[in-house]
Amino acid sequence: MPERLKAKCQNLMTLLPANLYISPVGGGEAARLTKLHPPAFLERFIADSIARLARLGERPSGCSPPEFRVYLYIDPFRLCYLGWPADGAGGDRFMVAFGPFIVERLSAAELRYIAHRMKLGFDNCAMLESFFGIVPFFDRGALIKLACVFQDCFDAAPREPGIVTEDHSTDLPDEGISPEGKFTDRGFVEDNYKAEAKLLAAVERGDAEYVRSVLGSNARFINMPPRFPSDPLREIKNLSVTLNSISLRAAISGGLNPSVAHNMSHAFAVRIEQQTNAEAMGKLIFEIAVSYAEAVRKYALKGYSDLIVSAINYIRKNLTSPLSLKEIAEHLHISREHLCRQFNREARMSLTDFIHKSKIEESCPLLASRKYAIGDIALTFGYSSPSHYTKIFDKLMGMPPKRWQSMQK
Known part of the structure; x- marks a missing residue:
């Protein structure tokens, strides 16, 4: 495609709410600039319509009066395409086509009739109706304005563009394009449910590494045709709101305290609303x-008895205190020995180790920030001296805090 023609088409895409197809008039594959994503079962029908529209540009220019320069092609689904023959370098001609769009509102019954007439199969009837809900609509006046936009972009002559209609809405499907059942489009739906189920299961069990591996390779891991193709920010915001809601429920199901989970959800909802570009939303x-x-991994209490849940919650609320075993047992109104035995049985670590582990993990972000002295951090978390904090840190992390701090980015 000539660079000048490509640049004009890219400029047009800033104004148009659907796709732009650029086809060599003499035959060849069409280039596509995409805003609207049709269901997979429609793709070959659309490609056939674009190819037929391109052939209209083969008419000798001397046989077509100037007003017959814009073509309105209506396919068997009553999806429409507006085409304009454009000259490229070296005498090559291209058909620049905009679509699909509709010029009449169709009822659900009419769409179902079309789907059955085109032998789509039961599954795709509802999908066709859904797609028609997002396809842009233009009345006759809007079509004239669109034709003028094409004329301004591709033709310097100051003349009123006319529209020639090629109506194929009553055509039946070609046997080679649409045999019944060939375009059943359930694969991406089933794949979406499987991907979502795996992601939520990972959140529920606190498997942050799996979540990173899935979303790190593709933030749009759910393969959905966009509902707002002309507004990618709104599209990804809607996906983010949904992800926030279902992740909240998965985390609570995984044992995260509901209050903590809902506070996280509220904070994310505010941040989603504040975002102003799609990259930041990704x-x-x-x-x-x-x-x-990560919150489930660190804080979830699923599977613990009420006694141990109460003990852990008390520890977390008092991480900045020295915290003795006697103090915790007295708070829970049980003996220290019974508490320690029960905790070791359920948590598979001693209560003392859990206290130190919780304090050290909570102190790590402060240490990594390099804003606070080790002595200040030690006192903040109830250690009697920097040396005591350093000893515990070395035992749990496998290195002293200074060395660990130097390894953080």
Whole structure:
């Protein structure tokens, strides 16, 4: 495709709410600039319509009066395409086609009739109706304005563009394009449910690494045709709101305290609303799912008895205190020995180790920030001296805090 023609088409895409196809008039594959994503079962029908529209440009220019320069092609689904023959370098001609769009509103019964007449099969009837709900609509006046936009872009002559209609809405499907059942489009739906189920299961079990591996390779891991093709920010915001809601429920199901989970959800909802570009939203989607998974891993209490849940919650609320075993047992109104035995049985670590582990993990972000002295951090978390904190840190992390701090980015 000539660079000048490509640049004009890219400029047009800033104004148009559907796709733009650029086809060599003499035959060849069409280039496509995409805003609207049709269901897969429609793709070959659309490609056939674009190819037929391109052949209209083969008419000798001397046989067509100037007003017959814009073509309105209506396919058997009553999807429409507006085409304009454009000259490229070296005498090559291209058909620039805009679509699909509709010029009449169709009822659900009419769409179902079309779907059955085109032998789509039962599954795709509802999908066709859904697609028609997002396809742009233009009345006759809007079509004239669109034709004028094409004329201004591709033809310097100051003349009123006319529209020639090629109506194929009553055509039946070619046997080679649409045998019954060939275009059943359920694969991406089933794949979406499987991908979502795996992601939510990972959040529920606190598997942050799996979540990172899925979203790190593709933030749009759910393969859905966009509902708002002309507004990618709104599209990804809607996906983010959904992910925030289902991740919240998965985290609570995984044992995360509901109050903590709902506070996270509220904070993410505010941040989603504040975002102003799609790239930042992609990063936030990643953060949402990973944060819920990490919260489950660190804070979930699923599977513990009420006694141990109460003990852990008390420890977490008092991490900045020295915290003795006697103090915790007295708070829970049981003996220290019974509490320690029960905790070791359920948590598979001693209560003392859990206290130190919780304090050290909570102190790590402060240490990594390099804003606070080790002595200040030690005192903040109830250690009697920096040396005591350093000894515990070395035991749990396998290195002293200074060395660990130097390894953080």
